[in-house]
Amino acid sequence: MSTALSAIERFSRYQSDDAQSVEPVHCPVRDVLDRIGDKWSILMIMTLAARPQRFSELHRAIRDISKRMLTQTLRDLERDGLITRHVFPTKPPSVEYRLAPLGQSLLEPMANLIDWADRRYSDIHAARACFDGATVV
Amino acid sequence: MAERHTQVTAIVHDPQSSDCRAVSQVLARVGDKWSVLIVSLLGNGPRRFNEIKRMVGGISQRMLTLTLRGLERDGLVTRTVYPTVPPRVDYELTDLGRSLWIPVEALGKWAREQQPQIQAAQRRFDQRSSEAGAA
Numbered sequence: 001m002s003t004a005l006s007a008i009e010r011f012s013r014y015q016s017d018d019a020q021s022v023e024p025v026h027c028p029v030r031d032v033l034d035r036i037g038d039k040w041s042i043l044m045i046m047t048l049a050a051r052p053q054r055f056s057e058l059h060r061a062i063r064d065i066s067k068r069m070l071t072q073t074l075r076d077l078e079r080d081g082l083i084t085r086h087v088f089p090t091k092p093p094s095v096e097y098r099l100a101p102l103g104q105s106l107l108e109p110m111a112n113l114i115d116w117a118d119r120r121y122s123d124i125h126a127a128r129a130c131f132d133g134a135t136v137v
Numbered sequence: 138m139a140e141r142h143t144q145v146t147a148i149v150h151d152p153q154s155s156d157c158r159a160v161s162q163v164l165a166r167v168g169d170k171w172s173v174l175i176v177s178l179l180g181n182g183p184r185r186f187n188e189i190k191r192m193v194g195g196i197s198q199r200m201l202t203l204t205l206r207g208l209e210r211d212g213l214v215t216r217t218v219y220p221t222v223p224p225r226v227d228y229e230l231t232d233l234g235r236s237l238w239i240p241v242e243a244l245g246k247w248a249r250e251q252q253p254q255i256q257a258a259q260r261r262f263d264q265r266s267s268e269a270g271a272a
Contacts, residue, residue, distance in 0.1 A: 081254060132210070
């Protein structure tokens with residue numbers, strides 16, 4: 001816990017330093033969170049954790065993502081070095097996506113977040129119902 | 138590594154189950170950059186609206202209001218109004234929010250540690266793309 005506390009202290013210091021700088025957008029942690037703090041990226045990485053997948057398989061696994069958003073998310077994840085793209089010279093060419101070692105290293109912290117969402121979603125849904133009930137005019 | 142891999146996939150649910158949809162909805166909240174940053178900084182104790190705005194940096198007034206409202210609705214933060222002049226509004230993590238802070242902070246730690254590798258990967262990707270574009 002002391003490690004976590006020192007981490008948050010560093011993070012807060014970082015954040016306040018950052019607040020004084022001209023371009024908060026350049027905060028490197030922010031840059032990384034742009035990716036991993038994105039629902040589609042999280043779902044994609046968790047889906048690829050099982051095994052390499054083709055584009056159509058990913059689309060089937062995460063059905064409420066649009067094709068355009070799927071393409072963009074995969075490209076962003078590849079650019080960040082979290083996944084790799086492999087083209088097989090079949091007819092038509094088949095494209096497979098795999099987790100890169102960097103993506104693998106994200107699995108454990110991400111799994112903790114998913115695990116939390118899994119354990120606490122009923123509390124969140126109860127809180128939402130309560131909030132919505134309280135704010136109905 | 139392979140063992141950890143299996144362990145992780147074990148908690149991925151059947152995407153068609155209602156459980157999975159519910160978890161997905163929750164992830165839409167916690168898998169949001171602003172929510173993650175706000176939960177992370179509230180880990181140090183209650184903050185006022187303007188303090189949060191300053192600390193997060195680059196967030197619009199409207200987006201901060203919406204995000205805080207979403208977090209409050211989800212039972213992750215509480216909003217307390219003090220009857221001072223002008224009124225002071227504090228935001229604080231609830232017990233539920235504090236339980237979320239732990240995995241969020243672990244992700245933040247990963248982000249800080251891996252950030253140089255990610256930037257290097259981005260540079261390589263952009264170079265490959267520009268080479269492919271030039272060819």
